[in-house]
Amino acid sequence: MTEPIFEVRNIHYSYPDGSEGLSGVGFSIAGNESVAILGANASGKSTLLNLLDGLCFPNRGEIIAFGKVLTEESVETPPFSRQFRQQVGFLFQNSEAQLFNSTVEEELAFGPLQLRLPAGEVERRVNDALRLLEIENLRDRPPQKLSGGEKKKVALASILACAPRVILLDEPSAGLDPRTQQWLIEFMAELRHAGTTLITASHDLSFVAETSERALILSEDHRLVYNGPAGEALSNLDLLLSANLVHAHTHIHDGKPHLHPHLHEIWHEHHPHNK
Amino acid sequence: MKTPVLPEWFSQPVDNPPGPKPREGRRFGLPIRKTLAELAEALAREMSSPSQTNSWLGKIEPRAKIVGILMLIFGATLVHGLGAQMVLLGITLAAALSIGLSPRQLGRLWLGVPLFSLAIILPSTLNLVTDGRTALTLWHLGAGIHIGSWNLPEAITITASGLLSAGRFLLRTTNCITLAFLMVSSTDAPVLVNAFRRLGMPKAFGMILTMTQRFLVVLLRAAEEIHLAKLSRSIGGSSLRSEQKWVGAGIAILFRRSYRLGLEVNYAMVSRGYDGDLRVASVPGLQIRDGLWVAAAGGLIALLIVWERFG
Numbered sequence: 039m040t041e042p043i044f045e046v047r048n049i050h051y052s053y054p055d056g057s058e059g060l061s062g063v064g065f066s067i068a069g070n071e072s073v074a075i076l077g078a079n080a081s082g083k084s085t086l087l088n089l090l091d092g093l094c095f096p097n098r099g100e101i102i103a104f105g106k107v108l109t110e111e112s113v114e115t116p117p118f119s120r121q122f123r124q125q126v127g128f129l130f131q132n133s134e135a136q137l138f139n140s141t142v143e144e145e146l147a148f149g150p151l152q153l154r155l156p157a158g159e160v161e162r163r164v165n166d167a168l169r170l171l172e173i174e175n176l177r178d179r180p181p182q183k184l185s186g187g188e189k190k191k192v193a194l195a196s197i198l199a200c201a202p203r204v205i206l207l208d209e210p211s212a213g214l215d216p217r218t219q220q221w222l223i224e225f226m227a228e229l230r231h232a233g234t235t236l237i238t239a240s241h242d243l244s245f246v247a248e249t250s251e252r253a254l255i256l257s258e259d260h261r262l263v264y265n266g267p268a269g270e271a272l273s274n275l276d277l278l279l280s281a282n283l284v285h286a287h288t289h290i291h292d293g294k295p296h297l298h299p300h301l302h303e304i305w306h307e308h309h310p311h312n313k
Numbered sequence: 314m315k316t317p318v319l320p321e322w323f324s325q326p327v328d329n330p331p332g333p334k335p336r337e338g339r340r341f342g343l344p345i346r347k348t349l350a351e352l353a354e355a356l357a358r359e360m361s362s363p364s365q366t367n368s369w370l371g372k373i374e375p376r377a378k379i380v381g382i383l384m385l386i387f388g389a390t391l392v393h394g395l396g397a398q399m400v401l402l403g404i405t406l407a408a409a410l411s412i413g414l415s416p417r418q419l420g421r422l423w424l425g426v427p428l429f430s431l432a433i434i435l436p437s438t439l440n441l442v443t444d445g446r447t448a449l450t451l452w453h454l455g456a457g458i459h460i461g462s463w464n465l466p467e468a469i470t471i472t473a474s475g476l477l478s479a480g481r482f483l484l485r486t487t488n489c490i491t492l493a494f495l496m497v498s499s500t501d502a503p504v505l506v507n508a509f510r511r512l513g514m515p516k517a518f519g520m521i522l523t524m525t526q527r528f529l530v531v532l533l534r535a536a537e538e539i540h541l542a543k544l545s546r547s548i549g550g551s552s553l554r555s556e557q558k559w560v561g562a563g564i565a566i567l568f569r570r571s572y573r574l575g576l577e578v579n580y581a582m583v584s585r586g587y588d589g590d591l592r593v594a595s596v597p598g599l600q601i602r603d604g605l606w607v608a609a610a611g612g613l614i615a616l617l618i619v620w621e622r623f624g
C-alpha cells in the first residue's frame with residue numbers, strides 16, 4: 039500500500055436545510071485502489087463524493103487529501119488548489135448539470151484551460167480525449183442535445199482531459215445500455231491499469247462486482263457499516279439486506295447476488311454460471 | 314419489503330377512462346412548450362452564432378470591441394438631436410446587417426425591448442407631464458376640474474415637446490440596445506466575460522455573469538423537461554387556462570429545483586478548476602485593425618457631436 043490518497047476521519051455532514059447527509063464516517067483510500075461506495079438511495083453516497091472533492095466541507099471531523107486537510111481555504115489557495123483540482127476528477131450523477139458549455143469541444147477544453155495549460159496542450163488533450171472515447175463525431179454538437187450515454191462519455195472525456203490521478207464516479211452505470219456498460223467496465227479496468235484510483239458510488243451490485251475490489255457500505259441512517267473486500271460484502275446477504283441494497287427475494291450464486299423475479303407461478307431454473 | 318399491489322384503476326382500459334371526455338382535435342401544450350424551447354435555443358445558441366463570431370466584428374479583439382461599443386453607447390447618450398441619433402441608428406443597422414444578423418432577429422429585438430420602453434415613456438408626451446405646444450388633443454375635460462389641490466388643464470393633449478423627448482428617448486434606447494446586441498451576438502459568452510475581466514471588471518461580477526449564463530441554459534432545459542413530463546401525463550387537450558395554471562406550479566417546482574441545479578452546475582465548474590477567473594482559449598493579441606475600430610468608433614461619436622454643436 040502506498041501513502042493514502044484520502045484519509046477520512048469521523049466526518050459528519052448535514053445540509054444547510056438540516057437534512058442529514060453523513061454521520062460519523064471514517065476510512066482511508068490508498069493510491070491505485072478501486073473502491074465502491076455502496077448504499078441505498080439517500081444514504082449519502084453523493085454527499086460523500088462532494089466532500090471528497092472539496093466542494094463542501096464536513097461539519098465535524100476532517101478529510102485529508104494528498105497529505106493536506108481539505109478546508110475552504112486550502113482548496114482555494116494555490117498551488118494546492120490547482121494540484122487538487124487537476125488530480126481529482128468527478129463524474130457527476132447528473133450529466134445534465136455537468137455539461138454547461140455550448141459545444142462538446144469547449145466542454146473538453148474547459149478543465150485544461152482553467153488549469154492554465156498552454157493553448158497547444160489544451161488542443162492536444164481535447165483531441166486525444168475525443169479519440170479515446172470515440173466521440174470525435176460529436177465535437178461540434180451542443181452537449182445538451184446528446185443522448186444519455188453520449189453525455190456520460192462527454193462528461194468522462196472532459197474529466198480525463200485534466201489527467202486526474204483519482205476519479206470519483208457517481209452512479210456511472212445508470213442509464214447505460216448493456217453494451218455501453220460493458221464498455222465502461224473495460225474502460226475503468228484500463229484506467230486502473232494506468233494507475234488511476236477509482237472511487238465509485240453505486241447501488242448497481244453487479245457493476246460493482248466487476249469494477250471494485252473494496253467496498254464501503256453506507257446504511258440508510260448515513261453511517262459506514264462495512265469497509266472491506268467487495269467480494270465478501272457482495273456475498274453477505276444479511277449485510278446487503280440491512281443496508282437495503284437488495285430485496286428479500288435475492289439469492290446468491292457464485293458469490294454474486296441475484297434477484298429472482300417475484301412471480302411465484304413461473305418456474306425458475308438456475309444454470310451453472312460459466313465464468 | 315412487500316410487493317406493491319397496483320390499484321385497480323391502473324389496469325383499466327384506456328378507451329374508458331374515468332372523468333370528463335377530452336375535447337378532440339386539439340394539439341396540446343404547444344404554445345408554452347414552443348416558447349420554452351425557443352427561449353432555451355436562443356440563449357444557448359443564438360446569443361452568438363458562428364456566422365456572427367466569424368464576421369468582421371467577431372474578429373476584432375474582444376477588449377477593443379468592448380471599448381469601441383461602449384464609446385458608441387456613451388456617444389448615443391451624449392448626442393441630443395434626432396438627426397444625429399438617426400444617423401447613428403442607420404450606421405448601427407448597417408453594421409448589424411453586415412455581420413449577418415437577419416432582419417427577423419433585429420425585428421424581434423426592436424419590437425420587444427423598445428416597445429417596452431415606449432410604454433414607460435408614453436405618459437410623458439401628455440401635457441400633464443410635459444408642458445408645451447399642443448400636437449394632438451386627446452380628451453376635452455372643460456375648465457375648473459381638479460383632483461384634490463391639483464388643477465387639471467382644460468384638455469389632455471399630447472405636446473410637441475413631449476413627443477420630441479419621447480422620440481429622442483426611444484431612438485436612444487434602440488441605439489444602445491442594438492449596439493449591445495451587436496457586441497453580444499458577435500462574441501462567445503465566455504470570451505466576453507473574460508475580456509470584461511481583463512478590462513478591470515471585479516471578479517465577483519464576472520463570476521455572477523458566468524454562472525448566470527451557464528445556469529440559464531441548464532435551467533431552461535429543466536423547465537422544458539418538467540413541461541414534457543407533464544405533457545406525457547396529460548391525455549386530452551389542455552385549455553390555455555389549465556396550461557397557465559400549470560405554469561404557475563411549474564415555476565414553483567423550478568425554483569426549488571433551480572437551487573440544487575445551480576449548486577450542481579457550480580460544483581461541476583469548481584471541480585474542473587474554475588476559481589472565479591474564467592480562462593478561455595487565447596485570443597490573438599491586439600492588431601492594427603483593432604486600433605482602427607476603436608478610432609472609427611471614437612471618430613464617429615466626435616463627428617456627431619461636432620455636427621450637432623456647430624453644424
Ligand SMILES: Nc1ncnc2c1ncn2[C@@H]1O[C@H](COP(=O)(O)OP(=O)(O)OP(=O)(O)O)[C@@H](O)[C@H]1O
Nearest residue numbers: 053055057058059077078079080081082083084085
Ligand atoms: N442539496 C441538498 N440540500 C439538502 N439536502 C440534500 C441535498 N442533497 C442531498 N440531500 C439529502 O441528503 C441525503 C443524502 O443524499 P445523497 O444525494 O448523498 O444520497 P445518495 O446516496 O447519493 O442517493 P442516490 O442513490 O439517490 O443518488 C438525502 O436525504 C438527501 O435528501
Ligand SMILES: [Mg+2]
Nearest residue numbers: 083084131208
Ligand atoms: Mg447520489
